[in-house]
Amino acid sequence: MALSAQQISKWFNSVKLRSFINAAQLTKQFPRPGRTLLNGFSAQPQLSSDNCFLQWGYKTYRSSSLRNSSQSTNSSRQESNSAQSTLLPVVNEQSEITQELPSFDSELSLEDLDDLPPLSPLQQVSEEEAIQIIADPLLPPASFTLRDYVDHSETLQKLVLLGVDLSKIEKHPDTANLLLRLDFEKDIKPILLFLKDLGLEDNQLGGFLTKNYAIFSEDLENLETRVAYLQSKNFSKADIAQMVRKAPFLLSFSVERLDNRLGFFQKELELSVKKTRDLVVRLPRLLTGSLEPVKENMKVFNTRLFKVKDRHLFLAYLGRAQYDPAKPNYISLDKLVSIPDEVFCEEIAKASIQDFEKFLKTL
Amino acid sequence: MGSAGLARLQGLFAVYKPPGLKWLHLRDTVEMQLLKGLNARKPPAPKQRIRFLLCPVEGSEKKELTLTATSVPTLTDHPLVCGPAFSSLKIGVGHRLDVQSSGVFVLGVGQGCKLLTDLYDAHLTKDYTVRGLLGKATDNFQEDGRLVEKTTYDHVTREKLERILSVIQGSHQKALVMYSSLDLQSQEAYEMAVRGMIRPMDKSPMLISGIRCLHFSPPEFLLEVQCMHETQQQLRKLVHEIGLELKTSAICSQVRRTRDGLFTLDDALLRTQWDLHSIQAAIQAVAPRVAAELEKNMRPQLGTQPLPSPGWPSGSKDLGSALGLESCVGH
Numbered sequence: 001m002a003l004s005a006q007q008i009s010k011w012f013n014s015v016k017l018r019s020f021i022n023a024a025q026l027t028k029q030f031p032r033p034g035r036t037l038l039n040g041f042s043a044q045p046q047l048s049s050d051n052c053f054l055q056w057g058y059k060t061y062r063s064s065s066l067r068n069s070s071q072s073t074n075s076s077r078q079e080s081n082s083a084q085s086t087l088l089p090v091v092n093e094q095s096e097i098t099q100e101l102p103s104f105d106s107e108l109s110l111e112d113l114d115d116l117p118p119l120s121p122l123q124q125v126s127e128e129e130a131i132q133i134i135a136d137p138l139l140p141p142a143s144f145t146l147r148d149y150v151d152h153s154e155t156l157q158k159l160v161l162l163g164v165d166l167s168k169i170e171k172h173p174d175t176a177n178l179l180l181r182l183d184f185e186k187d188i189k190p191i192l193l194f195l196k197d198l199g200l201e202d203n204q205l206g207g208f209l210t211k212n213y214a215i216f217s218e219d220l221e222n223l224e225t226r227v228a229y230l231q232s233k234n235f236s237k238a239d240i241a242q243m244v245r246k247a248p249f250l251l252s253f254s255v256e257r258l259d260n261r262l263g264f265f266q267k268e269l270e271l272s273v274k275k276t277r278d279l280v281v282r283l284p285r286l287l288t289g290s291l292e293p294v295k296e297n298m299k300v301f302n303t304r305l306f307k308v309k310d311r312h313l314f315l316a317y318l319g320r321a322q323y324d325p326a327k328p329n330y331i332s333l334d335k336l337v338s339i340p341d342e343v344f345c346e347e348i349a350k351a352s353i354q355d356f357e358k359f360l361k362t363l
Numbered sequence: 364m365g366s367a368g369l370a371r372l373q374g375l376f377a378v379y380k381p382p383g384l385k386w387l388h389l390r391d392t393v394e395m396q397l398l399k400g401l402n403a404r405k406p407p408a409p410k411q412r413i414r415f416l417l418c419p420v421e422g423s424e425k426k427e428l429t430l431t432a433t434s435v436p437t438l439t440d441h442p443l444v445c446g447p448a449f450s451s452l453k454i455g456v457g458h459r460l461d462v463q464s465s466g467v468f469v470l471g472v473g474q475g476c477k478l479l480t481d482l483y484d485a486h487l488t489k490d491y492t493v494r495g496l497l498g499k500a501t502d503n504f505q506e507d508g509r510l511v512e513k514t515t516y517d518h519v520t521r522e523k524l525e526r527i528l529s530v531i532q533g534s535h536q537k538a539l540v541m542y543s544s545l546d547l548q549s550q551e552a553y554e555m556a557v558r559g560m561i562r563p564m565d566k567s568p569m570l571i572s573g574i575r576c577l578h579f580s581p582p583e584f585l586l587e588v589q590c591m592h593e594t595q596q597q598l599r600k601l602v603h604e605i606g607l608e609l610k611t612s613a614i615c616s617q618v619r620r621t622r623d624g625l626f627t628l629d630d631a632l633l634r635t636q637w638d639l640h641s642i643q644a645a646i647q648a649v650a651p652r653v654a655a656e657l658e659k660n661m662r663p664q665l666g667t668q669p670l671p672s673p674g675w676p677s678g679s680k681d682l683g684s685a686l687g688l689e690s691c692v693g694h
Contacts, residue, residue: 306381306634341635361379361628362619363465 146170146180155184162192163206169213178217190220198227199241212248222254229255233262234273239281247284261287268294269301303337311336311344314359318349368401368639369449373473374646375457375482375653377623379631380468386459393470393637394454400639402447409436455479458489458623463505464595466491466620467631472646478653485660486564487624488572488591493615495602497582500612504599508614516611521579527608528574528586531601535571542567562591569593571601583616625649625656 125133140148146166150156156179160166170176182188195205209215215223230240244250250258265286266276280287286294294301300308315321315331322329331348345353380389414435417428438444455476457469471479497516501508542563545552555561562572571590578585588598599615606613621628630649632641 306383310381357633360381360633361631363381 144170144173146176149180153180155179155182155188158184159188159209162209163203164213165206165210168210172213175213175216179213182216188216191216191218191223194220194223195244198244199237200245204245208245208248212252214252215248218252223251226251226253226255226258229258233277235277235281239277243281243284243287247288249288250284253288258287261291264291268298297333300333300337308337310360310363311349313363314349314351314356317359318351320349368404368643369473371643372397372401372452372639372646374475374650375469375471375478375626376475376642376645376649377467377469377626377631378637379628379633380460380465381634382463382465382617385462386456386468389468390454390456390470393642394452396637397452397454397472397639397642398447398449401449401452404448406440406442406448409438410440411435412437457482460620461595464618464620466618467623467626467628468620469623469626472642475646478657481657481660482624482653484564485624485657486562486591487656488562488589489593489620489624490622491588491590491593491598492577492617492619492621493586493588493598493602494617494619495584495586495605495613496616497584497606497609497611497613499614500603500606501614504596504603504615506614506616512612514611516581516609519581519609519611521576523609524576524579524584524605527605528576530608531571531605532574538567539563539570539572542570567592569597584613587621625652 139152143149146156146169150160150166156166159179169179192205195208196202200208227240230243231237235243253261262276262280265271265279266273269276271279312321315336320329320331322331323333324330325332335344335348339348341356342353345351345356349356378389378393380386411434413432415430416433416435418431418433420427420429420431442448453473453476455471457471457479460466460468469479469482471477496506497519499506499513500511502511503509540547540556540561542565543561544563544565545555545561547553547556552561563570569590569592571588573587573589575587576584577587586602588601590598595618598618602613602615626649630645632645636642
C-alpha cells in the first residue's frame with residue numbers, strides 16, 4: 001500500500017468525495033460486522049478481480065461515475081478505506097493495519113488480527129461454510145451520498161418517512177454529518193413538535209425540512225423567542241404558520257434581523273403597520289430574500305399603480321412603449337414613473353396633454 | 364371664507380370613472396379631495412373677547428394692578444381646538460357603474476342631491492360603447508371569467524351582425540311602447556309613435572332604444588348602444604347573446620358609458636381634475652343645461668317624452684365618434 005503522496009492527492013481530486021466521516025465515531029453507531037466476516041473475507045464472492053489487485057497494493061483511479069454502480073460502491077469503499085487509512089492518522093490502530101495487512105476493513109480491531117492465519121483468497125471452503133458466510137456490504141466510513149447509511153440510521157429513516165428529500169440535503173456535507181450524528185428522540189423530535197405547535201401540518205413538515213434543514217442546528221429557545229417576537233408584533237398564529245410555510249428560512253433569522261427587515265419595508269414603502277403585516281403575511285419571502293431588487297425599484301413601488309398603467313397604455317397606443325435598453329427610443333422605468341404629467345406628455349410621448357386626456361377617456 | 368367656497372359647491376357634475384375602481388371608492392375619493400380643498404382655506408382671524416384682567420394701569424405712579432377691560436384672542440374657534448372646518452360633505456351618486464366598466468358617472472353635492480332624484484325620474488337614456496370579442500364564451504361574459512367554450516367565427520360578417528342588431532332594436536321598440544303605459548288610441552300618442560319618441564316613465568326592464576355597429580374587424584367588434592334602466596352586466600350578457608345568435612360565441616371586453624342623460628364625455632372630469640376648483644367650475648358650467656332639462660321634464664305631459672339623444676349620423680362611423688367627439692344633446 002505504499003503510494004506516493006502525489007498519487008493520493010491526484011486520486012483525491014478526481015473522485016468527488018464530499019464528506020469524510022470519522023470511522024471511529026461511526027463504529028459506535030453502526031453495528032460492526034461480525035466475526036464471520038473475517039473468515040469469509042478471503043473468499044468473498046463479491047470481490048472482483050479488480051479488488052483482488054488492491055490487496056496486493058495496486059491502485060486504480062476512479063472517476064465520479066462511481067456512484068452509480070454497486071460494484072463501484074464496493075471499490076469506492078475499498079479506496080476510501082485505504083485512502084483514509086493512509087491519510088487520516090486518527091486512530092493508531094489504522095496505521096498499523098496499513099503496514100501489516102494487505103487490505104482489510106479499518107473497522108477491524110487489533111485483537112482479531114493476531115489470531116488470523118495468513119489468508120488466501122484461493123483457500124477452499126466447504127459448502128456449509130460458504131452458506132453461512134454473511135457478507136453484507138460494509139458501511140463505508142466516508143461517502144458522498146446518504147444512500148449508504150439510510151438503512152442503518154433510524155434518524156434518516158424517520159426523516160425519509162416524513163418526506164424529507166435526503167438527496168438534496170446530502171449536497172451539503174456539514175448538514176449531512178450533523179443529521180447522521182443526531183438522535184431522533186433527543187434532538188429532532190423536540191423541533192418537530194415545535195413546528196407542529198406552530199401550525200405546520202404533518203404532510204408539510206417534509207417540504208419545510210428539505211428547504212430549511214439548518215433548523216436542526218438552532219436552539220429551541222431561539223426559535224421560541226423568534227415566534228414570541230412575531231406574536232408581539234400582532235401576527236396571529238395562523239399568520240405565522242402561513243409565513244413559515246411559505247418562507248421556511250424565516251425562523252432561522254435572528255430577532256434583530258427580522259426587526260430590521262420589517263422596519264425597512266414599513267419605512268421605505270411608507271406603509272401603515274397593518275398593511276406591512278398583510279404584505280409580509282402574503283409574501284414572507286420579502287423578509288428572507290434579497291432586498292436589492294426592492295431598493296432598485298423603490299420609486300416604482302411608491303408610485304400609484306393607475307399612474308404607471310395609464311402612462312404605459314398611452315405609450316402603447318402611440319406605439320412608443322419601448323422598454324428594451326438596446327433599442328432606440330428607449331424609455332426608462334424611472335422616466336416613466338417619476339416625471340410630472342406635462343413633461344411626460346411633451347418629452348416622452350411627444351403628444352399634447354389634451355391628447356393624453358382624450359386617450360384616458362377612451363379607457 | 365369657507366362658506367363662499369361651499370356656496371359654489373352645490374349642484375351636479377360628472378366624473379370619468381376609470382375601469383377597476385369601485386364607484387363607492389370614487390365617491391369617497393372625491394369627497395376627500397373636496398374636503399381637503401375646503402379645509403385648506405385660511406381660517407378667519409381669531410375672534411376677540413373682552414376680559415377683565417389685572418393689569419398695571421398707565422399713567423399712575425403707583426404700580427398697582429387694577430381690573431381693566433382687555434381684548435384677548437379667544438381660542439374656541441381655533442382649528443386645533445374644534446377640528447377642521449368641514450368634516451363631511453353630502454355627495455350623492457347618479458346611475459352607478461360597476462367595477463370593470465368605465466365612463467361618465469354623475470355625482471351631486473349638497474343641494475344637488477335633490478336634483479339627482481329629479482334626473483332619475485326624468486328617465487333619460489344613456490349611451491354606451493361596448494367592445495366584444497368573438498370566439499370565446501366565459502361564465503361571467505368577461506375576459507377574466509372561467510372559459511366555457513371556444514368557437515370559430517369565420518362565418519360571421521358585418522351584414523349578419525347588423526341584421527341581428529336591427530332585430531334586437533325592433534323587439535325593444537315594441538317593449539318601449541308597451542312599458543310607456545301610453546294610451547295608443549289618443550292622437551298625440553299616435554303622432555309621438557310615428558316620430559318614434561316614446562319611452563317608459565316608470566320602472567321597466569332594460570330597454571334598448573338604439574343599437575348599431577361602429578366597427579367590425581373580426582374577432583373584435585364595437586357596438587354603440589342607447590338604452591335605459593340597464594345594468595352593465597346586462598350589456599355584457601347582450602354581447603354574449605349576440606354571439607349566440609351569430610352561431611358563435613362572444614365575450615365583452617369593455618363597457619364604457621359615453622353619455623348619461625345630458626352629461627357627456629366632455630363634461631366628465633378626469634382623475635387629475637378631482638379637486639375643489641375644477642369641480643366648482645364644472646358645476647357652474649353644467650348648471651344651466653341641467654336646469655333646462657329638468658324644466659322640460661317638469662312640464663305636465665301625457666306620459667310621453669321625446670327621447671333626448673344625439674342625432675344618429677348616417678353611414679358608418681369610425682372610432683372618432685366612439686371617443687365622444689359628438690356632444691350635442693338633440694331632441
